[in-house]
Amino acid sequence: QVQLVESGGGLVQAGDSLRLSCAASGRAFSSISMGWFRQAPGKEREFVAGINPSGGNKAYGDSVKGRFTIYRDNENTAYLQMNSLKPEDTSIYYCAARVATIATTTARSYNYWGQGIQVTVSS
Numbered sequence: 001q002v003q004l005v006e007s008g009g010g011l012v013q014a015g016d017s018l019r020l021s022c023a024a025s026g027r028a029f030s031s032i033s034m035g036w037f038r039q040a041p042g043k044e045r046e047f048v049a050g051i052n053p054s055g056g057n058k059a060y061g062d063s064v065k066g067r068f069t070i071y072r073d074n075e076n077t078a079y080l081q082m083n084s085l086k087p088e089d090t091s092i093y094y095c096a097a098r099v100a101t102i103a104t105t106t107a108r109s110y111n112y113w114g115q116g117i118q119v120t121v122s123s
Contacts, residue, residue, distance in 0.1 A: 001027070001112070002024055002025070002026045002027045002032060002097045002099070002111070003024070003025045003026045003112075004023070004024055004097055004112055004113065004114035005022070005023045005114060005115070006020060006093065006094070006095045006115065006116065006117040007020070007022075007023075007117065008020040008021050008117070009093065009117035009118050009119045010118075010119070010120070011120045011121075011122065012085055012120070012121055012122070013085075013121070013122050013123075014085060014086055014087055014121055014122065015084060016121070017081070017082060017083045017084075017085065018082045018085060018119060019079055019080065019081050019082065020036070020079065020080040020082070020093055020095075020117065020119070021077055021078070021079055022034065022036075022077065022079070022080075022095030022114060023076055024076050024077070024078070024097060025076060027099065029053075029072075029074075029075065029076045030053050030054075030074075031053060031099055032053060032097045032098070032099055033050065033051065033052050033053055033097070033098050033099075033100050033101065033102060033103035033104075034050065034070075034072060034078040034095065034096070034097055034103060035047070035048075035049065035050040035095075035096040035097070035103050035104075035105075035110055036048040036049045036050070036070060036078075036080045036093060036094070036095060036096070037093070037094045037096060037107055038091035038092065038093045038094065038119075039091060039092055039094065039116075040090065040091040040092070045094070045107045046061060046063075046091075047059075047061045047105040047106070048061050048064055048068065048093070049061065049064065049068055049070035049080060050070065050103030050104065050105060051070045051071065051072055051078065051103050052101055052102060052103050053101060057102075057103070058071075058103075059103060059105060061105075063088075064082075067082065067083050067084045067085075068080060068081065068082050068083070069081040069083075078095065080093070082119070085119075085121045086121060087121050087122065087123045089119065089121050090120050090121050091118075091119060092116040092117065092118055092119075093116065093117050093118075093119050094113055094114055094116045094117075095113070095114040096110035096112065096114070097110060097111070097112040097113075098110045098111055098112070099111070
């Protein structure tokens with residue numbers, strides 16, 4: 001089992017930056033690929049970013065490329081640095097984990113999920 005706890009969400013203005021954190025426990029962090037997804041009311045869950053266990057491979061959703069950066073430390077935390085935020089980035093953001101060497105872009109391939117954290121960007 002892997003437990004995930006997100007932090008860092010909140011209310012910001014368009015153009016601001018925000019950093020989300022996801023602390024993982026229950027399994028060796030070096031064996032876990034991490035992902036960030038988001039889901040707005042009435043919409044499907046959307047892939048935001050993913051990173052493999054070594055941190056050497058990253059992937060981003062088209063809507064956040066060039067603005068968001070995913071990274072991880074060597075202990076137990078993955079981060080999502082969000083710059084140049086837009087009102088359309090408003091959503092609940094979820095951290096996800098899978099025990100695999102590849103961070104995929106599909107939600108169903110992740111076995112473990114955090115509780116979600118609200119990010120609201122005002123115009």
